[in-house]
Amino acid sequence: MIKQCRKQGTPEPEFITIRNVEFRTILPRDIFTESTLTNMGLNERQLKAVKLVKEKGGITNKEYQEICNTSERTSTRDLASLVFKDIFEQVGRTGKGTKYILRRRKDAKREKGAPQRKFRKMFKVTNKTATTDLNMFIKAGMIQTKGRGRSVEYLAK
Numbered sequence: 374m375i376k377q378c379r380k381q382g383t384p385e386p387e388f389i390t391i392r393n394v395e396f397r398t399i400l401p402r403d404i405f406t407e408s409t410l411t412n413m414g415l416n417e418r419q420l421k422a423v424k425l426v427k428e429k430g431g432i433t434n435k436e437y438q439e440i441c442n443t444s445e446r447t448s449t450r451d452l453a454s455l456v457f458k459d460i461f462e463q464v465g466r467t468g469k470g471t472k473y474i475l476r477r478r479k480d481a482k483r484e485k486g487a488p489q490r491k492f493r494k495m496f497k498v499t500n501k502t503a504t505t506d507l508n509m510f511i512k513a514g515m516i517q518t519k520g521r522g523r524s525v526e527y528l529a530k
Contacts, residue, residue: 374398413458418441427475431464450509455473457527
């Protein structure tokens with residue numbers, strides 16, 4: 374079964390024994406289908422990136438820029454949006470070693486938001502730039518706020 378999954382490029386099954394009485398096989402499915410991603414409000418560039426990550430396993434900002442023919446700023450915003458929507462997970466801090474991979478569903482943490490300082494730290498931007506970017510994400514309907522003032526958190530929609 375594992376060999377067949379690998380051959381087809383699908384996720385490997387999970388085998389579970391319960392109290393040495395019951396045996397279960399869990400076959401994971403792709404939760405990031407094109408229709409699901411479109412309903413989440415992804416643009417064409419982001420859809421292309423998700424498709425590539427499914428095939429290749431990961432993507433860097435530089436690869437995203439080349440594939441989608443965008444500026445560094447646009448690619449950073451698009452990838453940040455995918456991270457905020459719990460589709461991608463950022464591996465590494467920032468810079469050349471940073472890679473984006475698909476977030477597994479059980480790892481997704483949708484209930485907890487991120488404060489602005491986390492956004493600033495993650496993308497190494499100034500307070501003013503972070504405010505501008507986050508307001509742009511809010512106006513575009515990509516994220517929503519929870520709380521006010523210093524306790525505000527930004528949540529993926």
